[in-house]
Amino acid sequence: MDEQPRLMHSHGVGMAGHPGLAQHMQDGTAGTDGEGRKQDIGDILQQIMTITDQSLDEAQARKHALNCHRMKPALFNVLCEIKEKTVLSIRGAQEEEPPDPQLMRLDNMLLAEGVAGPEKGGGSAAAAAAAAATGGVGADNSAEHSDYRAKLTQIRQIYHTELEKYEQACNEFTTHVMNLLREQSRTRPISPKEIERMVSIIHRKFSSIQMQLKQSTCEAVMILRSRFLDARRKRRNFNKQATEILNEYFYSHLSNPYPSEEAKEELAKKCSITVSQVSNWFGNKRIRYKKNIGKFQEEANMYAARTAVNATSVSAHGSQANSPSTPNSAGSAGSFNMSNSGDLFMSVQSLNGDSYQGGQVGANIQSQVDTLRHVISQTGGYSDSLAASQMYSPQGINVRPTNGGWQDAPTPSSVTSPTEGPGSVHSDTSN
DNA sequence: TCTTATGATTCATC
DNA sequence: GATGAATCATAAGA
Numbered sequence: 250m251d252e253q254p255r256l257m258h259s260h261g262v263g264m265a266g267h268p269g270l271a272q273h274m275q276d277g278t279a280g281t282d283g284e285g286r287k288q289d290i291g292d293i294l295q296q297i298m299t300i301t302d303q304s305l306d307e308a309q310a311r312k313h314a315l316n317c318h319r320m321k322p323a324l325f326n327v328l329c330e331i332k333e334k335t336v337l338s339i340r341g342a343q344e345e346e347p348p349d350p351q352l353m354r355l356d357n358m359l360l361a362e363g364v365a366g367p368e369k370g371g372g373s374a375a376a377a378a379a380a381a382a383t384g385g386v387g388a389d390n391s392a393e394h395s396d397y398r399a400k401l402t403q404i405r406q407i408y409h410t411e412l413e414k415y416e417q418a419c420n421e422f423t424t425h426v427m428n429l430l431r432e433q434s435r436t437r438p439i440s441p442k443e444i445e446r447m448v449s450i451i452h453r454k455f456s457s458i459q460m461q462l463k464q465s466t467c468e469a470v471m472i473l474r475s476r477f478l479d480a481r482r483k484r485r486n487f488n489k490q491a492t493e494i495l496n497e498y499f500y501s502h503l504s505n506p507y508p509s510e511e512a513k514e515e516l517a518k519k520c521s522i523t524v525s526q527v528s529n530w531f532g533n534k535r536i537r538y539k540k541n542i543g544k545f546q547e548e549a550n551m552y553a554a555r556t557a558v559n560a561t562s563v564s565a566h567g568s569q570a571n572s573p574s575t576p577n578s579a580g581s582a583g584s585f586n587m588s589n590s591g592d593l594f595m596s597v598q599s600l601n602g603d604s605y606q607g608g609q610v611g612a613n614i615q616s617q618v619d620t621l622r623h624v625i626s627q628t629g630g631y632s633d634s635l636a637a638s639q640m641y642s643p644q645g646i647n648v649r650p651t652n653g654g655w656q657d658a659p660t661p662s663s664v665t666s667p668t669e670g671p672g673s674v675h676s677d678t679s680n
Numbered sequence: 681t682c683t684t685a686t687g688a689t690t691c692a693t694c
Numbered sequence: 695g696a697t698g699a700a701t702c703a704t705a706a707g708a
Contacts, residue, residue, distance in 0.1 A: 484703065484704045484705065485704090485705080486705065486706085507696090507697090528696085528697090531697095532696090532697070532698075532699095535697085535698080536697095536698060536699065536700090539698090540699095
């Protein structure tokens with residue numbers, strides 16, 4: 250009951266002074282008396298406001314009646330003017346928004362992971378990059394990589410399917426709304442700008458849904474990635490052969506256990522591990538050896554003996570040693586200086602323990618020397634002359650002047666490489 | 681379950 | 695960028 254006067258009042262006030270309506274009224278098409286005109290307008294508005302409560306058929310009939318109403322053009326003009334003002338006020342709020350930084354981040358990440366953008370082998374590039382970051386290209390990792398790739402491809406497919414669905418739904422909905430608006434524009438003024446605005450609203454809504462999709466996809470990729478990284482982090486011992494190769498190199502280059510890049514590559518190839526893993530291994534080995542030389546004595550002796558045997562057999566055959574070269578052990582001998590050989594290398598006598606009284610090498614070391622000599626003699630291929638020429642005390646040698654840290658740790662004379670020492674003048678490979 | 685060994689990672693230094 | 699040192703995390707064995 251209250252509705253009508255209030256509607257009339259509110260609209261009446263709004264319409265006051267509208268030239269369109271005034272003109273219409275002055276034309277006499279809106280009736281002759283003011284009360285009657287108000288009544289007409291009130292009726293029309295009331296019908297418009299209640300049209301949604303009616304059934305479809307009723308509404309259609311009423312719509313038709315309204316369209317044919319004599320007051321319709323006047324009201325339409327009024328609505329047009331109101332709309333024009335509204336659109337003006339909307340225009341300010343419709344400023345071009347800067348791109349959402351979060352969306353940009355998501356897009357960038359999806360692009361980087363190979364989920365968005367052109368197909369690049371299901372993120373193989375990302376997997377390869379992730380692998381390269383940790384140097385993991387071993388046989389075990391390849392299986393993990395393919396698993397990673399497969400899962401990433403799956404995510405990518407789901408993402409694109411969903412994205413397509415959203416886009417399709419968005420287009421369908423936009424078309425539907427546009428049709429509705431066009432249809433409605435027959436009964437109420439709807440400017441193209443308004444349609445445009447409506448479309449952009451719809452697109453924004455769908456964009457927010459898309460953002461959720463992107464967010465979920467990113468999360469999925471992150472989870473996959475972290476699982477993959479965890480899997481890589483999972484420590485696996487190198488196989489026995491690889492450890493032996495590395496140890497052999499380490500103990501045969503004990504005076505300077507810093508393999509060159511080439512040596513690392515060669516070791517990596519031999520051990521079926523990566524260069525990074527070789528570097529890690531040597532880093533760990535050096536530090537652990539240095540920390541607890543005593544613990545490594547036995548191992549050192551064993552490898553020294555083995556290397557000695559190898560060196561002897563190689564020497565006997567006049568062939569090349571197969572130990573990867575080290576910067577200092579190769580031909581030039583690096584920082585080794587033959588002029589200092591008197592200081593650097595033990596004589597046969599000193600090795601025999603007759604005259605050698607190394608301050609840092611105590612009785613236990615001496616016994617190790619004896620043990621080694623025993624081992625060597627048992628293997629039968631390591632003559633004293635060879636031992637004399639190849640075994641040395643590295644005391645006082647600073648083979649790595651740039652670092653200098655390695656020689657801080659006393660290197661037991663008994664375990665130094667038979668392939669080095671005076672032999673360091675000759676290359677490992679030219680043994 | 682505890683201990684030890686060991687590969688990987690991180691950070692500081694040169 | 696390579697390395698040392700500390701540390702983490704896990705495998706392996708007692």
